[in-house]
Amino acid sequence: MGAQWKQKWRELAADKKGKLVGKLVREIQVAAKMGGPNPEFNARLHAALENARKQSVTRDTIERAIAKGSGTGSDAVQYDTVVFEGFAPHHVPVIVEALTDNNNRTSSEIRVLFRAGSLGQRGSVAWKFDHCGMIEGSHPDAASDIEVAALEAEADDVEPMELDEEDDEVRGHIGARFYCASNQLDAVTKALKAAGWKVTQSELHYRPKEYPELSDEQREEVTAFLQALDEHADVHRVYAALK
Numbered sequence: 508m509g510a511q512w513k514q515k516w517r518e519l520a521a522d523k524k525g526k527l528v529g530k531l532v533r534e535i536q537v538a539a540k541m542g543g544p545n546p547e548f549n550a551r552l553h554a555a556l557e558n559a560r561k562q563s564v565t566r567d568t569i570e571r572a573i574a575k576g577s578g579t580g581s582d583a584v585q586y587d588t589v590v591f592e593g594f595a596p597h598h599v600p601v602i603v604e605a606l607t608d609n610n611n612r613t614s615s616e617i618r619v620l621f622r623a624g625s626l627g628q629r630g631s632v633a634w635k636f637d638h639c640g641m642i643e644g645s646h647p648d649a650a651s652d653i654e655v656a657a658l659e660a661e662a663d664d665v666e667p668m669e670l671d672e673e674d675d676e677v678r679g680h681i682g683a684r685f686y687c688a689s690n691q692l693d694a695v696t697k698a699l700k701a702a703g704w705k706v707t708q709s710e711l712h713y714r715p716k717e718y719p720e721l722s723d724e725q726r727e728e729v730t731a732f733l734q735a736l737d738e739h740a741d742v743h744r745v746y747a748a749l750k
Contacts, residue, residue, distance in 0.1 A: 526738065526740060527562060528562065528564055528568070529740060531555070531558060531559045531562060531564055532559070532564070532569075532572045533572075533586065533606050533743065534555045534558075535552065535569060535576060536572050536576030536586065537576060537586060537606060537743075538551040538552035538555045538576065539552055539572070539573045539575075539576030539577040540578070540583075540586075544573050544574070544576070544577035544579065550692065550693050550700075550706065550709040551692075551709055552573075554706055554708050554709040557706075558707065558708070585608055586606040586607060586608055587606070587607060587608070588606060589604075589606075589610055589613060589614065590604055591603040591605065591614075591617050592631055592632045593621050593632065594632065595732045595733060595747060595749075596725070596728045596729050596732055597719065597721060597725045597728065597729060598719060599719055599721070599729050599748055600632035600636070600747065600748045601632065601733070601745065601747045602713045602745075602746040602747075603617060603742055603744075603745055603746075604742070604743050604745075604746070605617065605741045605742050605743055606741060616739065616741075617736075617739065617742075620735055620736055620739065623735070635715065635716055635717070635748065636714060636715055636716065636746065636748075637714045637716060638689055638711065638713055639663070639686050639688060639711070639712055639714055640686065640687040640688065640689050640690075640691060640692030640695065640696075640709075640710075640711060640712065641684065641685070641708070641709075641710060641712035641714070642662070642684070642685040642686075642687070642692070642696050642699060642706055642709045643668060643682070643683075643684050643685075643706070643707050643709075644682070644683065644685075644699055644704040644706040644708075645670055645677045645680035645681065645704065645705050645707070646680055646681050646683075646702075646704050646705070647679070647680050647703065647705075648681070648703070649680060651681050653665050653667060653681065653683040656683065656685075656699065656702060656704070657683075657685055659698070659702060660685065660695050660698035660699045661687070661691065661695060662685040662686060662687045662695050662699075663687050664685070664686040665684065665685045665686070666683065666684050667682065667683055667684075668682035668683050668684045670682040676705075683704075686714060689711055692709060692711065696709045710744075712746070713746035714746075715746070715748035717748065718748045718749065718750050719748060721749075726749070729747070729749055730749070733747055733749070
């Protein structure tokens with residue numbers, strides 16, 4: 508086959524990159540629609556822009572997404588948020604959040620993915636999660652006490668978070684994931700930013716209350732199932748009780 512596999516790899520990589528950019532653009536649109544086009548007063552939009560820039564999304568694409576989401580462009584965004592509940596293989600609870608302009612199409616395709624996944628099934632699992640606010644960020648002072656930071660920002664809980672050591676912007680920083688009541692997300696985010704934290708994610712979140720014990724083989728099956736869900740173009744977030 509010669510080097511034909513290289514072209515196939517490039518096509519797969521380009522397709523994956525395209526889906527990622529599509530998800531980032533959709534998040535910008537929804538964030539702008541919900542909180543306005545100014546990232547200074549919209550924590551979710553600020554975090555979405557940070558993520559988009561890290562993935563080299565062009566300035567023009569970002570500006571069009573903000574305009575479309577906020578309704579200042581030629582066409583306003585018309586996405587609906589749809590939430591699906593179910594189980595991954597080995598009875599791992601899963602919540603899938605999708606953004607779609609065609610609810611019937613998306614619902615049908617998500618059902619197919621659940622059926623295709625080994626032991627995957629639809630069912631009510633929301634009670635197995637806490638719906639809360641979640642903020643991820645880093646601080647340049649590696650000696651910072653994340654417990655104190657959480658207390659001062661009035662977050663309900665905090666846990667350490669590993670950072671990408673290859674990212675020059677956060678090398679030597681300390682990372683943390685903060686949790687708060689859903690109606691306190693904006694206030695806690697602003698408090699952390701004022702305290703010197705670089706916020707990279709600020710969003711409503713489904714936090715599992717407990718995690719099933721899995722073998723390495725079972726974990727691989729669950730991960731493959733979750734990846735298949737996440738690769739769907741309309742799927743925006745996948746939350747699972749998987750450590």
